[in-house]
Amino acid sequence: MIAITRRTLLATSGIAAAAAGLPGSALARGVEKAPPDLFVGTGGDGHTYPGPTTPFGMVQVGPDTDNTRWEGCSGYHRTDTSIMGFSHTHLSGTGIGDLMDVLVVPSRGAVELVPGPREDPDKGYRQRFSEEHAEPGYYRVRLESGVLSELTATERTGWQRHRFPQGPGHVLLDFWHMPPVQPPTYRLVRDATLSIAGDGTITGSRSVYRWAKGRKIHFALKLSRAPDRVTFYVDDKPQPDGTRTVSGDKLKLVLHYDDAGAAPILTKCGLSGVDVAGARANLEAEGRGWNFDAHRRAATKAWDKALGTVRVSGGTPEQRTILASAIYHAQLAPTLFSDVDGRYMGLDRKVHQLPAKERAYSTYSLWDTYRTLHPLLTLIAPERATEFTHDLLRQSIESPFGPPVWPLQGVETGTMIGWHAVAVLAEAHAKGIPADYAAAWPAIRRRAFDPTTPDVASTRARGDYAKLGYLPADRVDESVSRTQEYAYDDWAMAHLAEAAGAHEDAAALRKRSLNYRNVLDPKIRFARARLANGSWITPYDPIQIGHKVEEYRDYTEANGWQATFLNQHDIYGQIAHFGGEAAFEAKLDALFSAPSTLPDNAPPDISGLVGQYAHGNEPSHHVAYLYAYTGAPWKTQAMVRRLLTEMYKDDPDGVIGNDDCGQMSAWFVMSALGFYPVDPVEAAYVFGSPLFERAEVKLGVNRKLVVEAPGNRPDTPYVAAVTWNGRPWTRSWIAHRELAKGGTLRFTMSGTPNRDFGRAPADRPPSYGSTPA
Incomplete structure (x- = not known):
């Protein structure tokens, strides 16, 4: 974890001292799109995964290294030394584990049916690994059995290509695999079926009672090479030769190849939350042929477009990588949940049919993402924001509970408040x-x-x-x-x-x-x-x-x-409740300078402390921006720059807390651009401290936002002046309706604060529908 030491930082000398050890920014020669590092967040408590998916895709095929502890909620942790196999669904950054459906394990030697303990990689079907590589839409690793495994994905299908050494080998399909995290006290998998059809297509269904109780998943999987033998297992007991269908809870299947190395063995797997027919249809629509590399190129192209929405110059190479990684993680969820025919499983546990061209989604970590992720998407992915709006309206109508809390694959988990x-x-x-x-x-x-x-x-x-x-x-x-x-x-x-x-x-x-x-x-x-x-x-x-x-x-x-x-919505009311702006500002100062001590029973979510401010948990994310409401936005600028540079790293342990379906990442993106939605419903952005010298943001079709901060350096965190489309701008905020039109937002940065900027009541951000003026 990042070691955060307590500092007051609110004085100018504190900022200068913090900046002295940081590298200078590069000259702004033109914006660029830096490649993301998919391993950022896979260490520490970031809970992200490195496996390939498409932007907001249904399938997230990837390596599973752990399904037993909190650190492995995504199924992967960078510190682990072995891989169990490759499953087709993963959660990004959540604090609870689920999914990890349809685990595929390519291996050689004796067949093992259980993964074995993470602490002892030489037991079970776990394998040590090397040569690991991940990029948007593609993952590759070499397993200790000698198998070279590659993964890619379309929206609704996961693709795997395994190159075996010469000689016999096998592929295990573990349909019992899931993230229990803690010892179960009830049946976690129920009503499972596993079958192989005459054309070789393997299909299965199961109900999972992990986090989303009663979640249903269905799959259809095809292989590029027919196996020489097939063995079904129920409760880890082999079934008679010729068995084509099994049912129960604990189901597995082993595909044996006498010469697995004769040619690559590919799998393509379609998923559905509705039924096997939906999984088959998804596979047929998106999984034609066996051209793995073509699907990899298509996934890369989709990510090139999604990642190209924000390009920057200036900052450090590490900061540009952090930004690219954050933009990537901000476009993983919500996840697609409707089949190609428009059917999906609603929160009422009924199958629904979408109108033409509509799409249904799942994996809404709303307690986290309403704060910054969804506001960010209204700028960089407005068409997705529109889809999510329609989807949440539908789910509000269909759910017996009304507006969703934390819906996951057709189940209202009710998680958080x-x-x-x-x-x-x-x-x-x-x-x-x-x-x-x-x-x-x-x-x-x-x-x-x-x-x-x-x-x-x-x-x-x-x-x-x-x-x-x-x-x-x-x-x-x-x-x-x-x-x-x-x-x-x-x-x-x-x-x-x-x-x-x-x-x-x-x-x-x-x-x-x-x-x-x-x-x-x-x-x-x-x-x-x-x-x-x-x-x-x-x-x-x-x-x-x-x-x-x-x-x-x-x-x-x-x-x-x-x-x-x-x-978040009545800042001036709270200021009055606390005795006025001087008292409220002093209270903010006290928050950031208090001793960073916590009781022994504090949850791990309270992390990334600056005083008692906790950047590792979402309820704190707007707090540094509250100084602007007291007429002291220079303090916001100082603290936001500190958080940008201390709370994020280009490293697996580079996210200070759970990424929570992109919320931690979205905070970095918006704050690095220089503005933030304290109250998303107000549709206004409070200025902070831009991190780069120039940023270009695509705002949908034919619109672009340019954010300039010429000469911006680590020792210039303060905003001396702002112009919008060439006109002086005295406010410490800007409305979404202005920003979304496109234009040029120019910050003049300084090493000393301009205490007059944004100080006048008329220039302070709106709250509860008005300003203090």
Whole structure:
């Protein structure tokens, strides 16, 4: 992990000292597209994977090194020394493991049916490896058996090419493989079937009860060479010769080749969340022929387009690689979840048919990604943002729970708190993305006002929230964070109510969105839990994560320090609640300069500390930008530059916390460009400190944003002046409607702060629909 030492940094001398040891930036000779490093984030707690996929693709075929510990939630960790095999689905950056479907294991020698322990690579079917290489759309590795394995993907199919040495070999298909992470107390796989048809196509279905309980996956797989023998296994027991179909929980299949090295053995595998017929159709549509290299080139081309949306000059080579890697990781999820015929599995566990040209998606890590990833996509991938908007509206209508929380392959996991799909939808409406928002309002309204609506773990005790104006800590776990995030969702739902013409509902929700104040004690100026009788919890220590951890935590992956600044939508209201802008600014100073101590029971998500600010966890991501609301954006500039240079590295351990489906990466991209969406629903960006001398951002068709910071260096973190399309710009923010038109945003950078820039109340960012002026 990155070693973060506590420094005040808010003084100019602190910035200069920090910058002194950094290399100077290169002269800006022209923008370029640096290649990403797919191993960034695969070490530490980044939880990313290096296997190939296409942008937002359904299939993520890749190597699995671990499925037993938290560090291996993606199935891969850079420190591991052996590979179990190559499965076809992976999660990027999540803090919980799932997927890893349809594991293919090419090997030689005696057949092994279990992978063996990670700590002992010489047991089981694990193999040590070398010559590992990864690039967008392609992965290659040599296994200790001598097999050279290559992987690529289309949107719905995974391709593998295995070159064996001369002599016998085999391919194991392990359909039991999954990420248990902890010893299971119930059946993790149920209703599995595995068959081989007369044409040699292998098909299978299973229901998985890991994270997304009852998730269904179906596959159809073909081989370029017919095996000499086939052996099915049920509960690791071989089945009689001639068996063509098996069922149960623990199913495996071994394909034997007398001379595996006679020619490469290729597999192509189509997936579906609907049925085997859908998997077959996906395979037939995207898996014609056996030209592995053609599909590799197509995947490379798709990534060239996606990665070419942002090009920069200046900075260091390492920073340009970090940026490219972040842009890559920001376009892995959400993932495609509809078949080529338009069918998909809805959150109501029913099969639905899409209108022509529509697509369904899964893997929405909304508690994380509403903050920066979705705002970033409205700029660099507006067509995807439109697709996700339509998809989330559909899912809000179909789900018995209303707007999604954390949907994964047709299952509402209910993970984390709030129902932040509404934030993505409200932002989309505010930015003018066309969609039928009114159609989803009845389902969203039920979530907002009807406490009898079917519940998931993230939405408990909404009756108390509506009655008391907060969630009581003696009844509800994580009551402080829940109150604040419910309030933000009220703010988002108020916008959607207006869009639907429900003006009275909108007014009620706007008023209720101020409930966040009810867990901010104005006397001590900290987020603090309250009991049902209205009293504040005592004693109080902002370092602690809860008043009674054996029963309740008061905060979600946070403590009192971090939760104090969770509010994103009513900054000026909180400033007044805390006694004015001087007091609020001093409180921010105290956050960043406090001792970086945590209690022993703190979750690993609280990482990347600067004082008590935790960059490794998403609720802190907007906080450095709050100085702009006090008229001191120069402090934002100093801290953002520090976070950009200290929290990210060109290294497997280069992401300070879980990447969470691209959120950590998206923060780097937007902040490196020089602006950030503190409140995505406000559709405005607060200026920070651009990292490069020049950036060119493609904003859809025929529009381009140019961000210039000539002469920008490590020792010039401060913004002396700004122009927009050649005109002086005194505000410390800019609206999305301006930026999305395209143009040139020019920063004049300095080694000393301009304390007058953005200081006037009229130049400060809007919040709760207005500025302090």
